[in-house]
Amino acid sequence: MSGAGPVPRRPRVAVVVGSGGLKCAASIGAIEVLRREGVPIDVVVGCSGGAIFALWLANDARRDDAADVFARALGGLFDAIDLRSVARALLPKVFGFDPDGALLDDRRLNAVIRAHVGDARLEDAPVPLRIVATDAATGESVVLSRGPAFDALRASLAIPLVLPPWTVGERRLVDGGLSNPLPIDVAIREGADLIVAMGFEDPIRPEVGSLAEMLANVTSVTVNQLLRAQFAFHALAHHAEVIPIMPEFDRPVGLRETARIPWLVERGRIAAEAQVPYLRRLLAAADATR
Amino acid sequence: MSAGPPRVALVIGSGSVKCAAAIGIRSVLERAGIGLDMLVGCSGGAIYAAAMATGRDAGEIAAMARALWTRDVTSQRDNAGMMRAIAPKLMKFDAERFGLRDDRLIMKRLRAAFGEARVEDMRVPLHLTATDFANGELVTLSRGPVVDAIRASIALPFAFAPRRIDGRLLVDGFLADPMPVSVAIKQGADVIVAVGFESPYQDTVRSASRFAFQLSSIMSNNLLKSRLAFHGMAHHGEVIVVVPEFRERVRLFETEKLDYVIAEGERAMTAHLPYLRELLGLGAAGAPAR
Numbered sequence: 001m002s003g004a005g006p007v008p009r010r011p012r013v014a015v016v017v018g019s020g021g022l023k024c025a026a027s028i029g030a031i032e033v034l035r036r037e038g039v040p041i042d043v044v045v046g047c048s049g050g051a052i053f054a055l056w057l058a059n060d061a062r063r064d065d066a067a068d069v070f071a072r073a074l075g076g077l078f079d080a081i082d083l084r085s086v087a088r089a090l091l092p093k094v095f096g097f098d099p100d101g102a103l104l105d106d107r108r109l110n111a112v113i114r115a116h117v118g119d120a121r122l123e124d125a126p127v128p129l130r131i132v133a134t135d136a137a138t139g140e141s142v143v144l145s146r147g148p149a150f151d152a153l154r155a156s157l158a159i160p161l162v163l164p165p166w167t168v169g170e171r172r173l174v175d176g177g178l179s180n181p182l183p184i185d186v187a188i189r190e191g192a193d194l195i196v197a198m199g200f201e202d203p204i205r206p207e208v209g210s211l212a213e214m215l216a217n218v219t220s221v222t223v224n225q226l227l228r229a230q231f232a233f234h235a236l237a238h239h240a241e242v243i244p245i246m247p248e249f250d251r252p253v254g255l256r257e258t259a260r261i262p263w264l265v266e267r268g269r270i271a272a273e274a275q276v277p278y279l280r281r282l283l284a285a286a287d288a289t290r
Numbered sequence: 291m292s293a294g295p296p297r298v299a300l301v302i303g304s305g306s307v308k309c310a311a312a313i314g315i316r317s318v319l320e321r322a323g324i325g326l327d328m329l330v331g332c333s334g335g336a337i338y339a340a341a342m343a344t345g346r347d348a349g350e351i352a353a354m355a356r357a358l359w360t361r362d363v364t365s366q367r368d369n370a371g372m373m374r375a376i377a378p379k380l381m382k383f384d385a386e387r388f389g390l391r392d393d394r395l396i397m398k399r400l401r402a403a404f405g406e407a408r409v410e411d412m413r414v415p416l417h418l419t420a421t422d423f424a425n426g427e428l429v430t431l432s433r434g435p436v437v438d439a440i441r442a443s444i445a446l447p448f449a450f451a452p453r454r455i456d457g458r459l460l461v462d463g464f465l466a467d468p469m470p471v472s473v474a475i476k477q478g479a480d481v482i483v484a485v486g487f488e489s490p491y492q493d494t495v496r497s498a499s500r501f502a503f504q505l506s507s508i509m510s511n512n513l514l515k516s517r518l519a520f521h522g523m524a525h526h527g528e529v530i531v532v533v534p535e536f537r538e539r540v541r542l543f544e545t546e547k548l549d550y551v552i553a554e555g556e557r558a559m560t561a562h563l564p565y566l567r568e569l570l571g572l573g574a575a576g577a578p579a580r
Contacts, residue, residue: 052353139491139508160505178505179512182376204426208385215502218447221426221465222509229516237523 011194011241011286014043014187015057017050018227019177020200022254025071025261026047026247026268027198031057033272037279043190044125047132047176047183050198051156055117055149058129068261070116074109075258081257105181106154106163113153120149130190131156132176132183136165141179143186144168161215162255181227184234184242192240194282196275198268199227199246206251241282247255248272296570299328299479300342302335303469303514304462305487306542309334311534311555312485313348319483324570328415330473332463335485336418336443337367340404340436343412352548358399360545368392385423386459389451396450397441402516403434412436417477418443419463419470428466430473431455448502460484468514471521471529481569482525483562485532485555486514490539530566534558 014035017027027050034041046054052074056067122129131144131152144152147168155166155173160272165172176183182199202220205213235242247267253260300319302312312335319326331339337358341351368389409416410433418431420442431439434455442453442460452461463470469486488505492500521529535552540547567573 058323119342134508136508137491137506139511141512151402161501169300174508178508206424211388214385214447217423218461218465219509221421221423221503222506222513224426225428226516229513229520233516233520233523236520255518271556 001212010040012042012192013040013191013194013196014045014194015041016045016182016187016189016198017054018182018199019048019050019175020202022071022075022257023200023264024053025068025264026200026271027053029060029265029267029269030070030198030245030272033269033276039279039283041127043130043187043192045130045132045183045186046156046173047180048156051131051135051153054129054131055153058125058127060126065119071261072258074112075256079171104140109163110154113150117149117153122146122149122152127241128190132180132186133173134176134179136172136174139179141176141183142171142173159275174259177223180230181223184231188234188238188240195240197242197244198246199231201227201246203249203252243279245271245275294478297327297478298324299304299330299474299482300326301330301469301474301482301484302332302339303484303486304333304335304464306334307309307359307544307547308487308536308551309338310352310548310551311558312338313351314552314555315483315532315559316342317348318556318563322563322567323565326414328417328474328477328479329418330417330470331443332419332431332470333467336440336463339418340416340440343414343416344407345413352552355548356402358543359543359545363396363399381559385452386454387451389449391449393441393450397437398436400440407436409433409436410441417473419467419473420445420460421463423459423461423468426466426472428463429458429460440469445455451462464510467517468510469517471517475525480528481566482529483532483566484529530562532562533560
């Protein structure tokens with residue numbers, strides 16, 4: 001029987017960690033489950049908050065708590081809102097409006113990211129890594145696969161109004177979640193046969209008590225719809241098996257709520273466990289054909 | 291397709307003045323003897339869909355649009371709204387009533403145009419879309435006063451206050467789906483002509499409102515593209531997407547460009563007509579078959 005035809009290869013596995021701010025910490029629990037099941041990982045894709053965990057996973061998660069620690073450090077930074085820019089946004093005629101302005105002074109954040117990633121480059125990660133951002137001028141999704149990990153992470157995390165955009169090469173980049181909240185398409189282009197897609201819908205706030213919360217709700221509505229529309233398309237259009245791991249959250253998780261990280265990790269673990277039987281079947285089927 | 295003649299729907303997506311291209315599209319269909327069995331409208335498109343459903347002709351609809359959609363409908367500042375934005379503690383922030391623009395003028399004009407007409411009594415079945423602000427779902431309004439349904443469909447967050455209908459707080463339909471082809475599919479359309487527009491990107495971002503505009507354009511354009519990709523794949527032949535190309539820039543309230551917009555709609559539809567005739571089994575040209 002053997003000897004004729006090409007040797008069947010094992011399926012190429014991608015892990016995609018979508019956008020979702022601190023909620024992306026749920027991917028820690030999901031990744032633990034993948035590891036326990038011995039799932040081989042050939043390519044990792046991350047977007048916005050998910051980029052933090054994608055970077056960690058692609059570097060083989062050498063320090064087991066690195067991403068967790070990093071997320072906690074990031075959370076603390078969002079307390080430091082730059083009050084001048086609040087005034088600037090409300091009274092543009094007096095202060096002048098700066099499109100690169102943001103509510104947060106990004107110097108401390110940049111230092112935290114730098115301390116976390118150092119001079120690492122995307123192309124040097126042991127597992128191929130892709131980070132997704134959005135071109136601020138054209139709205140298009142941008143995939144970063146080379147260059148300093150710092151730039152990629154900073155660009156992908158640039159939540160509008162909260163953080164200033166980040167320039168990479170010629171392009172001003174903002175949060176990847178605006179164009180591609182769960183970048184399954186990137187995994188498909190990388191030739192993945194089996195895609196573990198960790199996506200995080202934003203719960204809509206039931207009570208809106210300020211303009212900022214209203215803006216957050218408006219953004220969440222459209223980004224959730226975008227996530228679902230893109231997921232529906234890729235599930236329909238491609239032959240790759242997509243295993244969705246999408247934990248549900250009963251209420252919004254603020255960037256500062258780092259005390260909830262253990263709970264988030266548990267949500268991610270539960271969502272991943274629910275897919276384990278399917279995952280085992282797929283991997284067993286692949287083994288049987290080899 | 292079901293037995294009997296195929297049911298043809300026209301879906302008019304969001305796009306303010308550009309939605310008037312639908313007038314040109316309908317004229318081309320009328321001349322080809324193709325009647326509409328269903329109209330679906332979202333945001334700016336809701337106005338034109340409703341006007342067509344009442345049986346108005348092209349000239350009447352253009353006149354109505356000129357009277358309705360003038361710059362002064364958004365130049366009426368709502369000072370209480372401004373105060374609520376700046377001082378939420380002082381003036382309790384209330385999402386239900388929050389809009390920076392007073393909606394009395396637009397309501398008066400909508401009433402002048404549609405009176406007490408009800409969505410379910412239209413000459414052509416009509417469905418208008420809005421977004422449920424509590425959960426982000428697409429809401430289809432197929433009953434009730436036309437004026438209320440249009441007001442909900444055009445409730446652009448921050449500009450106009452949301453509209454409560456049947457207990458649900460509704461905002462602009464474009465947040466959930468800028469071109470709701472899915473509504474026509476669910477309502478049993480066999481062949482769908484859909485007209486949609488990408489939101490323009492800003493050349494310069496010099497104010498907070500332009501920043502918000504750019505942000506919303508990025509998200510909704512990505513959403514429009516993903517939905518199109520999905521429907522194109524899932525229902526292929528039966529969805530004809532007409533995207534008029536505007537070489538001239540058409541601004542939000544530029545009703546002076548209405549004739550140009552209508553002509554571009556005619557031109558774009560004419561290009562798709564042979565394919566539509568083929569789908570409807572009307573042959574290459576000649577006598578109207580319905």
